[in-house]
Ligand code: HEC
């Protein structure tokens with residue numbers, strides 16, 4: 111698998127270089143707005159691992175990017191330190207405040223063993239045995255392989271420790287009771303590492319891993335039932351109530367409602383730069399996904415994502431079309 115390519119220079123150039131044959135986007139203001147957004151994103155993680163860093167740490171940084179851990183665990187709005195938590199995630203069940211996942215031994219996860227970390231991502235269980243809410247997308251991360259989890263932890267532990275205390279969630283009755291998550295998990299959570307499908311080739315399997323597990327695209331793009339579980343029959347078919355109550359488009363290859371009229375390179379270009387095929391720029395929660403996650407993937411990995419997405423069944427859903 112290709113290694114991470116940390117560093118900002120690459121990102122600046124791709125904003126001004128449009129892929130050949132595309133029509134001009136909506137003029138310069140878009141490009142500048144986009145460049146400013148990317149710079150903001152980069153500033154939060156200014157100091158990446160130094161050259162010659164441990165291979166596990168460098169691999170872990172790539173996993174960290176592909177899995178998009180930064181956005182939720184950083185309270186950008188209130189200028190919170192990277193990964194120190196405190197970001198408010200409003201949901202129909204109340205507001206979650208993400209915890210500190212820096213290596214601070216008291217307020218963060220600095221005292222955690224590898225096994226604690228793996229159990230959290232794989233089983234949605236805290237070191238004290240209590241259940242996590244699926245607002246932490248472990249129902250997707252459960253499919254990660256163990257090496258990726260270990261390397262991810264190595265990267266997190268290479269980041270600066272920040273002593274920001276966690277803030278309690280503010281949930282509506284009765285969702286504040288963690289023990290109620292046990293039956294929820296029985297009903298809706300399938301634990302376990304992704305098993306490759308031998309009837310499909312390596313690129314498809316890589317794409318499935320990136321979309322369904324690391325990239326957790328369905329956490330936003332798949333509709334949920336009244337108990338907040340994703341509807342697996344309507345995978346990626348759009349979500350009328352996504353993050354912050356906003357609509358998230360259908361990204362199955364359905365020609366009317368989804369992205370069936372996009373080419374694979376429209377999708378890889380979008381995931382790299384944020385430019386839509388009509389020259390407009392991604393908005394909402396997808397801006398963070400692109401500038402902090404898919405924009406850092408290798409071209410090979412973005413191609414795998416496109417391969418997998420265009421191989422999904424086209425589902426008519428709450429997309430932009432009729
Ligand atoms: C969609 C937002 C979101 C994303 C993305 C996300 N998390 Fe979280 N995470 C949460 C929330 C919310 C909680 C708190 C869950 C709870 O209290 O039950 C949490 C909890 C955790 C915890 C438990 C911390 C503790 O003190 O018990 C760890 C560890 C963690 N996340 C690591 C990660 C890693 C690593 C990634 C990337 C692979 C990640 N998270 C991505 C929202 C997110």
Ligand code: HEC
Pocket residue numbers: 320321325326327328329330331352353356357358359360361368369377380386391392393394395396397399404415430
């Ligand atoms: C945190 C929530 C979130 C996650 C995770 C997420 N998306 Fe999105 N995505 C959105 C939102 C919101 C939009 C609509 C953006 C807008 O309004 O411009 C969007 C837009 C898109 C679009 C444009 C569709 C169109 O018709 O305009 C594509 C393609 C897309 N996402 C693909 C992906 C893929 C692939 C992944 C996983 C690697 C992913 N998204 C992960 C929230 C998310």
